[in-house]
Amino acid sequence: MIATLEQAKTEGHAITGPIVASLTAVSMSYGAVRALRNVNFTVRAGQVVALLGPNGAGKTTAVKLLLGLLQTDSGKARVFGGDPTNPANRMRTGAMLQVGRVPETLRVREHIDLFSSYYLRPLKMQEILASAGLENLADRKFGDLSGGQRQRVLFALAICGNPDLLFLDEPTVGLDVESRRSLWDEIRRLVDAGKTVLLTTHYLEEADALADRVAVINQGEIVAEGTPSEIKAQTSGKLIRCITGLSLETLLSLPGVSSAKQNRERVEIHAVEAEPVVRALLVRDPLLSGLEVSSAGLEEAFLSLTQEHTNNRSDSN
Numbered sequence: 001m002i003a004t005l006e007q008a009k010t011e012g013h014a015i016t017g018p019i020v021a022s023l024t025a026v027s028m029s030y031g032a033v034r035a036l037r038n039v040n041f042t043v044r045a046g047q048v049v050a051l052l053g054p055n056g057a058g059k060t061t062a063v064k065l066l067l068g069l070l071q072t073d074s075g076k077a078r079v080f081g082g083d084p085t086n087p088a089n090r091m092r093t094g095a096m097l098q099v100g101r102v103p104e105t106l107r108v109r110e111h112i113d114l115f116s117s118y119y120l121r122p123l124k125m126q127e128i129l130a131s132a133g134l135e136n137l138a139d140r141k142f143g144d145l146s147g148g149q150r151q152r153v154l155f156a157l158a159i160c161g162n163p164d165l166l167f168l169d170e171p172t173v174g175l176d177v178e179s180r181r182s183l184w185d186e187i188r189r190l191v192d193a194g195k196t197v198l199l200t201t202h203y204l205e206e207a208d209a210l211a212d213r214v215a216v217i218n219q220g221e222i223v224a225e226g227t228p229s230e231i232k233a234q235t236s237g238k239l240i241r242c243i244t245g246l247s248l249e250t251l252l253s254l255p256g257v258s259s260a261k262q263n264r265e266r267v268e269i270h271a272v273e274a275e276p277v278v279r280a281l282l283v284r285d286p287l288l289s290g291l292e293v294s295s296a297g298l299e300e301a302f303l304s305l306t307q308e309h310t311n312n313r314s315d316s317n
Contacts, residue, residue, distance in 0.1 A: 017045035019081075020165050020196050021066050026075035028061055028220075035061040037220040038075070043165070048187065048197045050211035052204070052302055058220040059200045063167055066198070067095055079165065091119060094163035096154045096171055104143030108134055108153055111142060112160055119161030131186050132156035133179065147174035155183065159190070166190065166197045172206060184210060204299040214298070218306040219313060232301045238274035239300060241266050243290040244281060254280050259303070266290060270300050 021043040028036040036058045043049045053059050064070045065077040068084030079089045102111065109125070116122035129135045132152045137145065142153060151174050158166060168187070172180040187197060187210055201207055207214055207228070214231050216224040224231055237258065243266055244251075251260040251269055256277055259270045271277045274293045281288050296304075 020045045022078045024076045026072050028073050034220050043198050045196050047212040048191055048210045050199045050207035050214045053217035057217045092164045094158040094161055095167040096158045096169055107139055107141050109138040115157045116160045122160050123162050128156050128160050169200045208298040216305050218309045223309040224305050232298055237270055237272050237296045239294050239296050240269040241292040242288055244285045244288050246285050
C-alpha cells in the first residue's frame with residue numbers, strides 16, 4: 001500500500017479515480033490559427049493535474065472548453081460526464097477569474113457574499129477568509145489591495161461555492177514565497193478533502209510540488225503525460241549550476257552540453273553526463289565556484305519535450 005500522496009508521486013505510481021473532466025479528440029481553431037489538434041486529455045477525481053505549455057500552446061483554450069466558455073470545432077468536452085454548460089455541472093466547478101474582471105469598488109467581504117449567493121451550498125465566510133489568508137482584509141476594497149492580495153481574493157471566489165472541481169490558472173502570480181507556500185498547503189488540503197484541481201502554471205517548481213499528473217501541451221498537441229517522475233524520466237542528463245567567468249558561447253561548445261543559460265549570478269548547464277563537463281569547466285576556469293550537480297528536473301524535461309516537438313513539426317512541414 002502507498003503510504004502517502006507524496007510517496008506515490010515520488011515512486012511514479014498512478015493514482016486513479018473516476019474521470020471528472022475530459023477532452024476527447026478535440027480540435028479547435030480561431031480562424032486560420034489551430035489552437036488544439038485532436039487532443040485527448042482527462043482529469044481524474046482527487047488529483048491535482050497540471051497542464052503545462054508555452055504561451056499560445058493551447059492551455060487557455062482547453063480550460064475554456066472545460067468551463068463551457070467555448071465550443072469545440074470537433075470532438076467532445078465533458079465535465080462530470082456531461083455538458084460543461086449544464087447548470088448542475090457548473091454548480092460543482094470553481095475557477096479563478098482574471099483581475100480585470102473584478103469590480104474594484106466592492107470590499108472583499110462583499111465580493112465573497114456575492115459569489116457565494118450563486119451556489120446552493122457555499123462555504124461559510126470565515127472558512128473562506130481563513131483558507132485564502134484574508135482574515136485581516138475582509139473590509140478592504142478590492143482596488144486598494146496589492147497584486148498578491150488580489151490573487152488571494154480570486155482564489156477565495158473560486159473556492160467559495162465548495163466546488164468539486166477547481167480550475168486554477170496561474171494561482172500564485174504576484175505572491176511572495178510565504179504566501180505561495182501557504183496557498184500550496186491549501187490546495188493540498190482541498191485535494192485531501194476529495195476535491196479535484198486542474199492547474200495551469202508557468203512555475204515548474206509549483207507543478208512539481210503539487211501535481212499528481214502532468215500533461216505537457218505544445219502547438220495544440222499533448223506531447224507528454226504522466227506523473228512528475230515519469231515526465232522527468234523522459235529527459236536524461238544532469239543539471240550543473242556554478243558561478244563562472246566563461247561565456248555562454250564557450251559553455252555551449254563543451255562536449256556533451258545541450259543547453260546553458262544565465263540565472264542571476266549562476267549559470268545552469270544541462271549535459272548528458274556531468275563528470276566530463278565539470279572537468280572541462282575546472283580546466284578552463286580556475287576561479288569556478290558554487291558548483292552543484294543534480295539530475296534534470298521538470299523544467300529541463302519541459303523545455304526538452306516542447307523543443308523536440310517544435311523541431312519535429314518544423315521538419316514535417
